[in-house]
Amino acid sequence: MIALGSDHAGLPLKQEIMAMLDEMHLPYKDFGTYTTDSCDYAVFAQRAARAVASGECERGILCCGTGIGISIAANKVKGIRCVACSDCFSAKMSRAHNDANMLAMGARVVGPELARMIVTFFLTTDFEGGRHQRRIDQIASIERGEDLG
Ligand code: RB5
DSSP states (O other): OOOEOTTTTTTTHHHHHHHHHHHTTTOOOSSSSSSOOOOOOHHHHHHHHHHHHHTSSSSSEEESSSSSSHHHHHHTTTTTEEEEEOOOHHHHHHHHOOOOEEEETTTTTTHHHHHHHHHHHHHHHOOOOTTTHHHHHHHHHHHHOOOOO
């Protein structure tokens, strides 16, 4: 299950991603927003991020105007590693090295076809583990307020 969220600016791109997921027969849950009325991205980032952090959803995809605000907000939820991404290499590496569990994109930054490619890399690339797991564990330590030295 994939958690989706956007603000008004990201709504058209989120709808493009919903169409893509429909074509791939991948289930998703849309945490809003549902209209083009102006709204605040943090609300929808938190709803979708909580669903990922709780395990209700395995991954999440967020959209706002730039992908920046909504990713910053999502990353405030414990356990979330959200990458704001506008290229395929970063999308792939965010999974392989950082075990990113959420992807954020900007509807004013990436076009629909590039967004589809980014989503494909995000959904199909496995985490490599190994030395990268140690670094993910360090990020979790920071969340717990521990000193990394
Ligand atoms: C909304 O105008 C815009 O600021 C928002 O979608 C996002 O780009 C913020 O980071």
